[in-house]
Amino acid sequence: MKLVTRSQWGARAYLTPNGATLYSRSRRGVKVHYLGTAYTDRAHDKCAAYVRQIQAQHMDGNGWSDIGYSFVVCTHGYVFEGRGLKRRNSANGNTALNEQDYAVMALVGSSGLTKPTGPQLDGVRDAIDHCRETGPAGNWLGGHRDGYATACPGAALYAWVQKGAPRPTTKEEDDMPISDADAEKIATKVLTIDGVIDNPNTATAKANPYISAETALRNIEIVARRTETRVAALAATNTELVKTVATLAAGLGDLDPEAIVADLTAAIEGIDIRLDATT
Ligand SMILES: [Zn+2]
Ligand SMILES: [Zn+2]
Structure with a gap:
């Protein structure tokens, strides 16, 4: 898993006492979320700033004590640590739901970028496995909309979650022909990378x-x-x-x-x- 810790993405300190609230029992499973607003894909070096922006919105706008999600997964498959495995999330709708399941959010919009990328699905899968293995969390898996009135996590992500969140196959990518220009770019990149x-x-x-x-x-x-x-x-x-x-x-x-x-x-x-x- 490509984990980005709070210090790595420059998280603000969470507020106490609420931000420090721990889960009182094992989690049933994981709920998947999407961003739910417009999202435009961007270069990965802009992702940390975007996660900081979400945290600011949750803390300064919603008045929460930290970013609401347990983890946030960018389109490049990196898993940003939100409240993490031990501290109770505030993204599932109410305290009982927050207590029940982890909240893993993929940076997928309700407009703009509306379908998760392959690396992103891998990242969400990594986060789910991490929650189950280390949380601990049970095998229950669903979307924010399960048991709560919301469109989240959107049609594409929810369909994938309902299939059990399988890792994407690389078949489609293999079938895509690489243009001469792309091949040249790749060769140039490989030739000039230091230390290979x-x-x-x-x-x-x-x-x-x-x-x-x-x-x-x-x-x-x-x-x-x-x-x-x-x-x-x-x-x-x-x-x-x-x-x-x-x-x-x-x-x-x-x-x-x-x-x-x-x-x-x-x-x-x-x-x-x-x-x-x-x-
Ligand atoms: Zn949601
Ligand atoms: Zn990224």
Whole structure:
């Protein structure tokens, strides 16, 4: 679960004594909520500010002692800790309902973004499992509208909750063709991300254990070019050697120059060519 703790999202301190009220018994289960107002999806670095805004609205507008929800799940699948597992939520409609179930809210609007994203469904599922395993909470699962007059959590989320909140399959995504432009973007991103590859160069690995794929490719290219130059130089030396030996052997009378050249050529070819290929 991608948990964002209260300190991580910059939560205000809750008011006491009400904000500190603990559940008096185990929870029956989890109620799922949506935002219920217009919502526009945004980059994840704006999500914490949005959760702070909800908290401010609940505290300053509604006069509550903290954000009402137990957890809030953004469209990117991050689970923001609201009142958490121990402190009683104030989002289910009345004290008895708050006492009965956790309140997990997904940032889904009644207009604008009205359908949860795949990562978001995964995040809500994570939060439900977290409540059940650690809360503790029983297996009951429903929407805010179960037992309370409200449209929350909206048609799309409620249909998913009624199916038992299954994790989304990735089938649809796999079936979507990636455009050339997207493929290029992905490749560029992968190539330039720092630290995705273990640095294979023992001389620099200690100071710089991870390098980008782009750096790795560049290093391979440099080594390949050096190797090519060195092999060419070696080949030239060999040719010169063979010529020299042939000239020498020609002046040796009864020795067979061809046999000497053949022996030497074989010997040269047998030498392990070792290249210093460090960059
Ligand atoms: Zn609700
Ligand atoms: Zn987010």
